Amino acid sequence: MIIFRAWLALAVVEWIGVATLVLLCTDLRRWTFTAKLGVSFGLGLTVLTITLFLASLWGLRVVPSSGLVEGLILTVVAVVVRRDKIKSLLARRTVLLPQPDVPAWQRALTSVLTILLVILCGVVSATSLMEPLVEWDVVSSWSLKAEVLLREPVVISPYFKDTSKSYSNLEYPLLWPLAMAWIWSWTGAGDLETVKVLAPGLLFAFVFAFYGLLRHFHPKTNALLFTALLIGLPYFLSQTSRLMADPPLAYFVMTSFFFLYSWLNSHHPDDLRLGGFFVAAMLFTKSEGIMYFVTLFFIICAVWIWRGRDFRHCLSMTFWFLLVPATLTAAWFVFRTHNMNVAGEHSVYAGRLGPAVFFANFHRVPELLISSLYFFGSLNDWFLFWPILLVVLVSTVKHWIRPPLLFLFLACLLPLLLKWYVFTVTTLSVEELMETTMPRMLLQDAPLCVFFLAELSRSARMLQFPPSRGPAPEVEKG
């Protein structure tokens, strides 16, 4: 019964996400049903947790009724505002041209990949549900915050100023702990088992979103191939099943940059709105989200240079990708800064980010790079993914050197460079830093890198199966 309530809590997240999706999108037929399912979960998490945080600031505890009321309001508004669009929620994506005959071997491959994905996700989910919350970092950092949030509103909680718990990273964002507290609010108390429903929830949302979004650009078989490639990565699976906060960040990073890339190709306003919400989620999931936000800022500057003459579109992009996320998460950043000042706690990196410290610590760079290679080449965690990506990158320079693929390349590379910069200026030992941080850093980038690989393979025709959408149709100059 308790586990049933936990699944119900997850269903409410999806419900809020679907209502938000209907509200944000003017044309739901652009996406496959799987994409809508997967993206809705992320949107639901974003909207629900930001609202729960604001309510907590207002003095309200995390309770099921908050989410139910929110879901109800969003649904009513969606029905009133977008009544004509709701039907297309379940509609198939618009197909431009009739699908050419698919060879038998390709149909067989599609079936094999689908079965592989379903069984793998099933086995991993079952294992995750059987294993209680044990991961050291999750228990000491994320679930502790979730316990706090479940019992008292953030505005009166002494936890955020308690320096005896600084080890739990008091300044870390609250999306994931609020998601845990949300599940517990339905089951009645913090426990080590029911909260694990978040793991299969996220895993399936990841699979649906990744596959569904890939289908926007790729034929079915290719989309399945790259989804299987991502889901088969051992480190991705292990961290998702253990409820670490890096997989949700990786999900939001992937969706944020996907929608930016999609917008650069389509200029459809829906991409901007969805992207803006996912960027906010990125900032509210982990502190590393700030680095991705900085990356986004640089890319947006580059887009201004590239397409500056298209002033109106560039302004919309800046508004949705920078201003909206900053506004949605402003309350969190004010709260965080206030508490850190009261507690006298400052990030180990604060005040060390200037170039002077970087050059003074430059001797760490070779050691950092050499240590990093071990993690890139860790067969146990990544198989051959990173070496393959590197080889493909080297052999397809002429394809990714031009926009918009160049922006995807920058989206993958810049966060790594920013993190290496931070690793250089910090006082922590390289060995300790690498062991605890480097694999997670790679994980946060991995889904976006798989998407980039898929786009590279499309551009360089490395997987040229018969396309399901056919060639692009004639479109006359507007």
Next chain:
Amino acid sequence: MKKRKNKVSVSSAKRTGTDGSDVSPAPLDGQLSAKENFRAWLFRLCLLIMLLWSTRNFLDYGDLLRQLLGKPMIERGYIGSDEWRNFLARSGRIATQRAYASARTQIGEMLNQARHEGRDSVTLRINSRVVVARSVDDLPSDVAEGWRWVVEQQSKLPPDARVYLNVPSMQVYYYATSLWYPRDVDVNWRPTIIRDVNTFLKSFESVGPQQFNQLRMLGYTHIVVATSQGIQLRDLRDSKGGTQE
């Protein structure tokens, strides 16, 4: 773009199809050059290898699931946090993975030697503990034992308990502050800053039985002490609470 057969002319502002759907840059038609063809086949081969390799996940997760099925929660949690038995607990930790691989090799060699001598196990001394091991799975895990102990004690603590941790164990501190929440767990009765193992050890203040009364007056109801039987939780409110060593 020069080779594209189905020429697409779009405005610079909007690339949409007739029905509003996106028209992404479509794959180019025409023959691949020999070099491109070779690259494409190599890429497909790499993908195939990756996919075949990823089937290893079925074995790993299937084996772990088999170990977990039918066991009570405490035991499942022990297995879950045991870095020797559970590959998930080693995931991403290269130093731990190396230590595991090295221990496996060494114990394998020792077991081979023992079998020649007619024994099926080896006796090891690890951190002053004597362990009889038949495989690497028999090695003790401090993390798993810390998790199990904290979870087992949870039910013994009243909701308003205040616990003094008189053992310099960072693991127990991490797990207890979280799993026993909202009960306070302290290693010093004065305000402290605990960021990591160094600040933890610096903040830790050991107390003797003669100071237990002082702890009671400060509102502490329980104390965690190290005894010859291992770590124990004692009730300071008992008349003999915490004084037995």
